[in-house]
Amino acid sequence: MRSKPLEFSDASEWRPSRAALLRAMLMSAELEFLMEAHDGISAKIVEEAGFKGIWASGLSISAALGVRDSNEASWTQVLEVLEFMSDVTSIPILVDGDTGYGNFNNLRRLVRKLCQRDIAGICIEDKLFPKTNSFVGEGQPLADIDEFCGKIKAGKDSQTDADFVLVARIEALISGWGLDEALRRAEAYDEAGADALLIHSKQETADEVLAFKAEWGGRAPMIIVPTKYYTTPVEVFRQAGISMVIWANHNLRAAITAMQEVCRQIQRDESLAGIEDNIVSLKDLFELTGNEELAEAERRYLPARRREIGAVLIAASRGKALGALTEDRPKCMINVRGQPLLRRLVAAFKEGGVSNVTIVRGYKKEMINLPSIHTVDNDLYAKTGEAASLACAIDHVRGECIVAYGDILFRHHILDRLLATKGDIVVAVDALWRQRTSDAKGWVRDLAICTRPFSASYLDDEPAFLKHMSNDLPEQDVNGEWIGLAKLSAEGSDAVRTVLETMRGDGSLQKASLLDLFTRLAEEGREIRVVYVTGHWLDVDDAADIAKARQFL
């Protein structure tokens, strides 16, 4: 059972229905305009262009479906198009309902369905079903006046939105019956309850519609469709007191012209080069169809995507202590149990969810040619340090990013912990560093002084931060050894890029190590979070390390 109480939306969010908006346009003293649309995208374009309302043209919808304006598309097929148009717009839509797709009963059902789809109004014409477009042929038969009046009443009685608009379209002029017949019908339709009259004409001047208007006066709002008398300035209609002008089919005709032209050109040129700049960009198309809203909704409703984490591995040096083993290859490419060390390292990163691995190469760079990695080169590797190598990959230090030596191996839980630890810069520090010193190696480097030592207590979750890193520190101050693995957040990456640029500027970059880099960041006041580990990793500096690496695997 839901326990949340019902909430009512804020009254300030109230806005009039689209039907009310269309009604207000018809009642206003201004001359108003509707622009034709025939599908979702054209309806959106009409709204975007600033029109206050849409004419859902029967001719255009039929033509866009590739059929004639003769009720060849069924009313439910038209309804489906209207639903798309209504869903993607917020301005009123006046539907060209032809003759209502049958008698009064068919119209009743149509009107109810239109109201359900938030269509603001319907225009029905006093012809016979199936209709023919008014510009086709001469002397089309008209509906019986009484029958049409019954249809008007039935339509009005069926609307479920009080403001839904029913326009009665008079075809007497266009069918050659003359002004008197048009006026007779206008009076009857007005009496039957039509909210407005549409007076159609196919003359090339506005004379007959203006003559009608002069006789009709202001008894009900009057709508015109100046497709044929388009040379008449709208100011004439405004002065005459016409309520609304419908630009009836111009989006569809413009689209046909554009499509014919582009087809001709592509067919002729067998190339897209000549048209790309003359058509809407894909970016604008995605914007028009609202891709941004979907992306936002995905962020809200889909489970969080797997983080995209990159890595930059420093592998530019030779590794001299390995002697002949690094004569023909850098140490990261030494085979350990049949696979180069670097391949194992990259695999460990990928398994841990770190893709997009970039290797900074230097010594014998051509030997580093693993699949599915990026490489950048530090050709001055012999004279420069690790910070300079990292700077070569500065464009890859972005977003969430691992920075690591290219000659280490670690158990996967170390990477998991590093990735799970919050902080803009996080470094893994081995608290058991003394054990490594007492090993055959006899010395360690990458020593770290932190804000507190490792406590070995699982209950102790007070964070530790890095204060200083160096190869040479008083033993009593040392808290551990950096294992050559660091994680940066997007902000951490920004900070590292900034400090690399600063070091480049002040001349300290060339010789600096990664220890210098992290120490500098710490001294600048950046929090560098320490994750203490206890062994379970190794680096490869000499032949003894290779033997250990074999055992490690």
Ligand code: SPV
């Ligand atoms: C339409 O746009 O479908 C119309 C207007 O009915 S006209 O084509 O001019 O008849």
Ligand code: MG
């Ligand atoms: Mg029509």
